[in-house]
Amino acid sequence: MTSEISQMSLEQLVAAIRTCTRCGLHSGRTRAVPGEGPPDATIMFIGEGPGFHEDRQGRPFVGSAGKYLEELLASIGLKREQVYITNVVKCRPPGNRDPLPDELAACKPYLDRQIELIAPKVIVTLGRYSMARYFPGQSISRIHGQARQVGGVIVVAMLHPAAALHQPQWKATIEADFKKLPAIIAQAERLQPTEPPPSPQQLSLF
Ligand code: SF4
DSSP states (O other), rough: OHHHHHTOOOOHHHHHHOOOOGGGGGGGSSOOOBBBTTTSSSEEEESSOOHHHHHHTOOOOOOOOHHHHHHHHHHHHGGOOOOOOEEEESSSOGGGOOHHHHHHHHHHHHHHHHHHOOSSSSSEEESSSHHHHHHHOHHHHHTTOOEEEEEEEEEEEEOOOOHHSSGGGGHHHHHHHHHHHHHHHHHHOOTTTTTTOOHHHHHHHH
C-alpha cells in the first residue's frame, strides 16, 4: 500500500485518505482531513492533527487555531487560499491527544506524497510533530523561527497557533516568527534545487 501511495495523484490521495484504515485513528473519526490548498502552492503549512471542528468539517484549521492562522497569514499579506495546509496525521486523535508513533508512521506516506506532488519552496512546520521531520531531536521552544534548507526547500519551524492561543506568552513569539516569512520566501524562490545547502552562518540570518 505504501508503494501505491507513492504513485497517487493529489485527487487519489484525497480519496484514499477519506477511506483510510491504516491506523486506529480511523475508528474514531467523523471525517478524515486530507488537507487543502493550491496544488502548486509555494508554501505548505504542516500542523499536527485535526481537532473537533476539523473532524466535523473534513477541513484543516477551521477552529479557533485556524482563525488565528488566517490572521497570522494576513499579517504578512497572504490569504489561506494561497497556501497548502495539512497535518502529520489526517484523522483526529481522541480527545485531541498527541499522535502516537505508530499513527505517525502509518500516515507518513500520505504527507510524503503530498510534499512530493506540491513541491513547495517553503515548508512551515507548526508544532512539535511536524518539526521532528526536519529538526530531529530539537525542542520547539528553542528553535522556533529558525530555518534550514532541505534539498531545494527551506523549512521553518514555528509554534503551533493553538499553543500560542492557549499560552499568551507565546503569541508575540509566533507573530514575530511569521514576520520572518516574507524574506524566507523570497530567498526560497531564488534557490535552485541543485544548489548546495547554505552554511549555518547563512541560515542564522533568518
Ligand atoms: Fe489513515 Fe492517517 Fe487516518 Fe491513520 S490517521 S487512518 S493512517 S489517514
